[in-house]
Amino acid sequence: ETMTDDFGRSIRLDHYNLDRDEVTQVGDNGQTLTWKVYYDGSGLPSPNSYICDHNLLLNCGFDISTGQFSFATQLLLPNGLSYYFGYTPTQNTPSSSNYMELRTVALPTGATVEYGYYLDYTSSPTNYYRVLANTIALKKIFINGSELERWTYDYPKTGGGSFNHSTHTAPDGGAISYDFETVLYMHSSSPIAGRINRIVNPDGSILSRE
Numbered sequence: 001e002t003m004t005d006d007f008g009r010s011i012r013l014d015h016y017n018l019d020r021d022e023v024t025q026v027g028d029n030g031q032t033l034t035w036k037v038y039y040d041g042s043g044l045p046s047p048n049s050y051i052c053d054h055n056l057l058l059n060c061g062f063d064i065s066t067g068q069f070s071f072a073t074q075l076l077l078p079n080g081l082s083y084y085f086g087y088t089p090t091q092n093t094p095s096s097s098n099y100m101e102l103r104t105v106a107l108p109t110g111a112t113v114e115y116g117y118y119l120d121y122t123s124s125p126t127n128y129y130r131v132l133a134n135t136i137a138l139k140k141i142f143i144n145g146s147e148l149e150r151w152t153y154d155y156p157k158t159g160g161g162s163f164n165h166s167t168h169t170a171p172d173g174g175a176i177s178y179d180f181e182t183v184l185y186m187h188s189s190s191p192i193a194g195r196i197n198r199i200v201n202p203d204g205s206i207l208s209r210e
Contacts, residue, residue: 018070036076043071043087046098051127059125071100081108092140092147095120099134112142118155129161132185160186174202 004010012024023035045062052060075083086104089095093103093114105113116138119130133155141149149171157163162184169175179198183189199207 033078035078036074037072038074038076039070040073041070043100045100047123047125049125050131051125053128060128077108083107089120090114092142093138096123097121099131101134110143111148114138114140114142116140118157127161127186129185130157133157133161133163133183135163135166160184162186170202176201 001013001015002010003013010025014022014024016022018041019039021037021039023037025033027033044064048064049059049061071085071087073085075085077083084104084106085102086106087098087100087102089098089103093116095116097119099117099119101115101117103115107113115136117134118137119126119134120137122130135155136153138153139149139151140147151171152169154167154169155163156165162182164182165177165179167175167177177200178196181190181192181195181197183193195209197209201207
């Protein structure tokens with residue numbers, strides 16, 4: 001598959017079964033540049049079911065058919081450096097559940113980023129709309145095994161799993177909050193769901209949509 005823009009620049013995307021994609025582009029000096037994305041289908045969500053609307057007696061199971069849970073695990077750059085992606089909770093950022101969200105990113109510099117999520121301490125099956133609304137709750141940055149930074153993210157949710165506000169707190173304690181159009185997974189969201197209407201910065205200054 002080749003994609004070309006209005007300036008005549010093009011990139012080529014090649015698929016190799018379920019385990020690798022390659023993106024190729026010609027650089028300024030005529031050298032061929034190739035990015036390789038590797039995938040892995042191992043790993044299953046935990047818990048392995050969720051509460052669904054149409055079955056009040058039994059939970060619904062996740063579709064674990066071939067290719068359903070295939071995740072990017074490595075991005076190999078043209079210069080030989082790589083980013084590595086993990087989907088399993090770590091000792092530094094443990095979890096009682098795992099819906100196969102992105103958990104770790106290992107950078108070419110040697111730093112590692114770890115992520116935690118809203119449902120990390122909910123071990124039993126929950127409603128499908130809560131799984132869909134499993135927002136990020138924590139980000140940690142490690143260098144040489146030592147935690148350097150920690151960010152927290154709060155998305156207060158209603159009983160139906162909808163949310164329209166979030167607060168992001170930086171390592172220095174400064175917090176920025178967002179008000180946005182309601183995001184709702186229980187039935188359906190508005191086409192403008194998530195559109196930011198108001199931002200309150202750490203210094204108290206406010207930006208509002210007119």
